[in-house]
Amino acid sequence: MATIEDVAKLAGLSRTTVSRVINDQPYVTEEKKQRIIQAMKQLGYVPNSSARRLRSQKTETIAVLLPRVTNPFYGNLIEAMEERASELGYQVIVCQTHDSKQKELDYLQLLHTKQVDGVVMTSVINEWEEIEPFLQSGPIVLCNEYRAESQVSMVHMDHRLAAYESTMHLIEQGCRRIAYVSGGRESHVSFERKLGFTEALQEKAITFHTEMVIDWAENVQDGQRAFYDLTENFPEVDGIFTGSDEVAAGIIYEAGQSAWKIPGDIAVTGFDNQMLSLLMVPSITTISQPVREMAEKTIEVLYSQIVHKKVYQPSRYVYDHHLLVRNSSKRKTLSFQ
Template sequence: MPTISDVAKLTGLSKTTISRVINNHQYVSEEKRALVLKAMQELGYTPNPAARRLRGQSTTTIGVIVPRIVNPFFSYLVNTIETAAYEKGYQVIISQSNEDAEKELAFLQLLKTKQVDGIIMTAIENEWSVIEPFLAYGPIMLCNEYITNANVPIVRLNQQKGAYIGVKHLIDRGHHKIAYCTGGLFAEDGKDKDRNHGFQKALKEADIAVNTKWIFLNQYSIEDGKKVMNQIMAMDERPTAIFTGSDEIAAGMMIEAKKHGLKIPEDMAIIGFDDQPIAEMLEPQLTTIRQPVEKMGELAVAILVDMLDDTSLKVQEHELPIELVIRKTT
């Protein structure tokens, strides 16, 4: 690997001048600049990022934490983040937190040790008080999941509205017995809390009391959906509609409901969340709440890069629109 000294030697100039050319500093004559550029080309020279980082320069790398990449919502989010980052000249380091606070913490260390310039968190496992100290080492921003009084940029959706319009839609279709199956066990803040509020608000407006037997929390996967549906099938009094926290839960429920001979939506209406590709592939096609994943990812990268360029930037918060996509399961 050629180094900056090799370029200096070949051109007969000093390392300083080479560095100036690399970093587009002023006060380099056109003549020398061309000479240096040519020599760099010739040698196939690339600046060593480790050396640049050591001097406190940027790593042009951003870190992204997702709960699990196999969840399509997050793989789509990572897709847009990676693409947007690449366009801005950044690499992406990925970690799956897997609901593991330890692993999340290990990842935040990358910021401390300057392996990443900044971090996008799409889920939060640790207490904010644990995460906050890392802000001293670089920007952290929240995308998707959020915490109300964290003084960091947030790109999020109006989750309360999402749940509200979904449940409202079920009520409009004449349902009174509505089950609720979503993630977040004791959600005291953020996405799940807001969804809970949206759910409650819609019911309250229609004067429907919450039946706690039909509340299923901490549910995430297809398997979870199947299990819950089986629990519901075993009940004396069943709900007639289910609002779920993801298309995957909904899909699991549909598979199992069909096994039990239930007709959807006649015997059981189901509504998903996310509008993943599977929503269109299920039969019947799934009514769901669409989240603008692409916009979220792009915006998150744009904000993070802005913060990296200008550290004095003030904290922004963006709330993106969310909408109901009515298909055939309601």
């Protein structure tokens, strides 16, 4: 097996110069770099990445905390993050919290114990005062989630405005008894969405019925259950805002099984523009987020903080969303009365 001494001998250079090239250090001419690279190829020499990381005191690893990877939104987000991180020479480990406060803190220990160089949080379950001490061990960037009180960079869209526009769309389609169905009751994102929902109702003087709020629905099965809970207790419901295309799909499926017409009897909106939203019959009106752009920006911001290791000004990157109106809510437009 070739050694660094063998590379130095074949290239006609010192072991120190070879080491500087392997560790990507400055002050080596391009001509010498190419001689060393050619010698390494000829000998089949592969640098010991673990030793190199130990010397640089970097793991070249990023942890991404998310509620559950089975949600297509997070699946697409993590895929785009992994691709961008790989381009920058970093690997990504996925940490599912399942909305557990303790799991969230346990995974943040990876930063404290220097097992990762930085952390991306796509949701925050604990109070920020519980998270903040971990910043002494390394950088944290929020993606999708945002907290006004935090002193970290954030990459997200305006969930409050998106929920407002989606709810206003239901109102414009003639809905007056509108239910709110979402999940992540501890999430600040869910809190912002509910604010946007209630603002739209208040603006049009429509009564907000707290009994028509479901805050535990996160997947298709939850959507099926939510449909029965709502229609049995509030048969007059004529519109449903949901925080997920999966939940919306569950509602639409069960509505069809129960001879309720969508959108004639109940207009339904989803969130995230998952592939499921196009495959359902009827197709689901939804909010489209620029997932790839947000994911790439998040990794780039975190990478910059890891590499430069200096005091930085937290930045906030807010991306635009789009309301995609499809058949699950599209009625003949009625004037508001």
